[in-house]
Amino acid sequence: MSNRIDIRNESDVVVARQIARQVASQMGFSLGDQTRITTAVSELARNIFLYAKQGWIEYQEITLGVRGRGIEFIFQDQGPGIPDVELALTVGYTSGNGMGMGLSGTKRLMDEFDIKSSPGKGATIRIVRWLNK
Amino acid sequence: MNKSSIVKIHNALVVTLQGEIDDRTALELQQEILQSVIRYQVSGVVIEISQLDLVDSYMARILSETARMIKLMGAETFLAGLRPMVAVTIVEMGLNIDGVKTALNLEVALEVLKGGR
Numbered sequence: 279m280s281n282r283i284d285i286r287n288e289s290d291v292v293v294a295r296q297i298a299r300q301v302a303s304q305m306g307f308s309l310g311d312q313t314r315i316t317t318a319v320s321e322l323a324r325n326i327f328l329y330a331k332q333g334w335i336e337y338q339e340i341t342l343g344v345r346g347r348g349i350e351f352i353f354q355d356q357g358p359g360i361p362d363v364e365l366a367l368t369v370g371y372t373s374g375n376g377m378g379m380g381l382s383g384t385k386r387l388m389d390e391f392d393i394k395s396s397p398g399k400g401a402t403i404r405i406v407r408w409l410n411k
Numbered sequence: 412m413n414k415s416s417i418v419k420i421h422n423a424l425v426v427t428l429q430g431e432i433d434d435r436t437a438l439e440l441q442q443e444i445l446q447s448v449i450r451y452q453v454s455g456v457v458i459e460i461s462q463l464d465l466v467d468s469y470m471a472r473i474l475s476e477t478a479r480m481i482k483l484m485g486a487e488t489f490l491a492g493l494r495p496m497v498a499v500t501i502v503e504m505g506l507n508i509d510g511v512k513t514a515l516n517l518e519v520a521l522e523v524l525k526g527g528r
Binding site for chain 1: 434435
């Protein structure tokens with residue numbers, strides 16, 4: 279069963295990272311992984327607010343054979359979308375408001391990171407961190 | 412909730428960042444710090460972040476820009492008390508705050524600022 283966090287304003291980004299830390303801590307992630315997961319959620323929740331104005335996050339615990347337990351977050355919006363996903367993942371690329379490290383940095387913090395997006399149709403970003411490495 | 416504070420200690424401004432700081436609050440704090448540098452005529456600023464449990468790309472940018480702005484105004488900035496895991500995520504993400512001087516804690520930062528004059 280997945281849970282949902284709506285992102286409609288700046289304070290929802292703070293709520294999202296509080297929930298992320300709480301969930302990661304309850305699942306038994308190390309302090310390091312709690313920080314990685316919370317930081318990644320902060321980046322992607324902010325992106326929803328900045329680029330699409332609103333959207334939502336679904337998250338759930340997942341289990342996959344050899345990988346064991348993990349946490350999955352899916353960020354969805356119906357904003358302008360990401361015209362060039364590869365460009366957006368380029369180190370230093372920014373469309374304005376950040377350091378240009380948001381997406382590429384987030385990808386490095388996670389075990390899995392996928393983007394689906396087409397112009398005008400919003401974006402879906404999925405991230406996973408596995409409990410046992 | 413944001414529970415940050417700005418106080419003057421000797422010739423330095425000590426900014427303690429804590430609580431949940433959203434992006435708008437971070438920008439407001441930046442303005443408040445710059446105004447306080449002028450109001451109190453300090454030659455150094457210590458931004459103490461040992462209570463922050465995450466620094467993402469936005470916060471890293473605000474911190475690094477604030478330090479550059481303070482430098483332009485003629486004062487020196489130290490970032491003090493980064494938590495180990497915060498340091499790890501900053502490096503793993505590739506965030507660049509190389510231009511900002513750092514100190515292990517507030518005490519060390521104040522000592523270095525004091526010794527510098």
